[in-house]
Amino acid sequence: MEARNLSARYGQVQALAPIDFQVGAGELVAVLGPNGAGKSTLLRAILGLVTNAGEVAFMGAALPRRNPVAVASRGVVLVPEGxxxxxxxxxxxxxxxxxxxxxxxxxxxxxxxxxxxxxxxxxxxxxxxxxxxxxxxxxxxxxxxxxxxDPKILLLDEPSLGLAPRVTDEILETLGVLNRSGLPVVLVEQRAPQALKLAHRAYLLSLGRLVAVIDPREVQSHDQLAQYYFA
Ligand SMILES: Nc1ncnc2c1ncn2[C@@H]1O[C@H](COP(=O)(O)OP(=O)(O)OP(=O)(O)O)[C@@H](O)[C@H]1O
Ligand SMILES: [Mg+2]
Known part of the structure; x- marks a missing residue:
């Protein structure tokens, strides 16, 4: 999946500034960031569930931008927040x-x-x-x-929300299994350390903007991750 200059707004309020966003074949990509960062909005923009601008291509063809049902029938499936x-x-x-x-x-x-x-x-x-x-x-x-x-790519919005750590681990582990079987995954998570263990790449959003693209192998410590959050 390849999004270019994808942005989203609710009425006059821009909730997501233009972002380039990629998910390669077989990748698990994490989207991290604090409350209100625009994580859910990014997923909604990919699906066309919110007013958006920019392009999203999936498996080599453009996805419709205002037709969530058509996007879903292309195999782009969202597990929503809640x-x-x-x-x-x-x-x-x-x-x-x-x-x-x-x-x-x-x-x-x-x-x-x-x-x-x-x-x-x-x-x-x-x-x-x-x-x-x-x-x-x-x-x-x-x-x-x-x-x-039968998704071709699975998008998940905070699957760990409100769950105990052990249950969270179990669910994230299963997502890892799914991903290793070849399914590309976009995982929105607030629990950054756990998400980074699974992810090939992570996008860090803050206040509706992309602030960093993180290579999980380069994150050495929680302190370093915190620096990204507060940069
Ligand atoms: N339906 C809506 N109408 C107006 N503004 C909205 C709407 N949904 C979200 N927003 C605003 O868009 C911004 C991004 O929200 P979004 O839900 O994408 O954040 P998030 O990163 O998913 O946060 P959280 O971790 O709390 O789920 C916020 O400022 C939010 O108030
Ligand atoms: Mg959200």
Whole structure:
């Protein structure tokens, strides 16, 4: 994926200054930065969920800029902030929604199997309502539902939000597994140290601007990372 001069605004307020942003084949790219930095806005701009300008190309062809459904059907799938699962519906129903347009029963089963392999806990809870699951399980469900759409690139907005460190580690580990299987990932995270362990590259945003592109191998310490944040 290659974004050039991508910017976004809410009404008159520019929330993201023009940014160049790349995700190579098989890469996991982290987007870091404090509250209000523009991280979610960047993901929304890629999807076309917010008024934006600039270009985004994916797998060699331009993505439509004002048509989130068309962008999603190109395999660009977002796991939004707050997960966006349907609480009163069961785990099974939520997963099925991820592949609602798919007719092929075998392909559907293949996708279910893959999700259950990554998140065995979902398989044990297929009949449970999504809203009655723990925060970590709900995040697993949100990722599982995204995978049911068979993404070509997966965008995640703070999957660790509100989760205990152990659950966060489990989820980030699974994202690492997915990425190593070849799926490109864009991971918005506030927990920079954990994200940097997985990332091939990180973009640091602050106040709606790109302030640094970080090579995780060059970050030696938390102090150094803090310098980026407060630069
Ligand atoms: N719907 C909206 N209408 C107006 N302004 C918005 C809207 N959504 C976000 N903003 C503003 O855009 C800026 C960037 O917000 P964004 O949600 O992208 O930040 P973020 O980095 O994702 O923060 P957080 O870590 O808190 O999720 C903020 O100043 C925010 O107030
Ligand atoms: Mg956000």
């Amino acid at each position: 997960r966006g699962i349907f609480g009163p519906m069961t785990v099974m129903e939520n997963l099925e929604l991820g592949a609602y347009r798919l007719k092929d029963r075998h392909e559907r089963q293949r996708r279910f199997d893959r999700v259950f392999e990554l998140f065995p806990r979902l398989k044990e809870r297929l009949g449970q309502t999504a809203g009655s699951m723990s925060g970590g399980e709900q995040q697993m469900l949100a990722i599982g539902r995204a995978l049911m759409a």
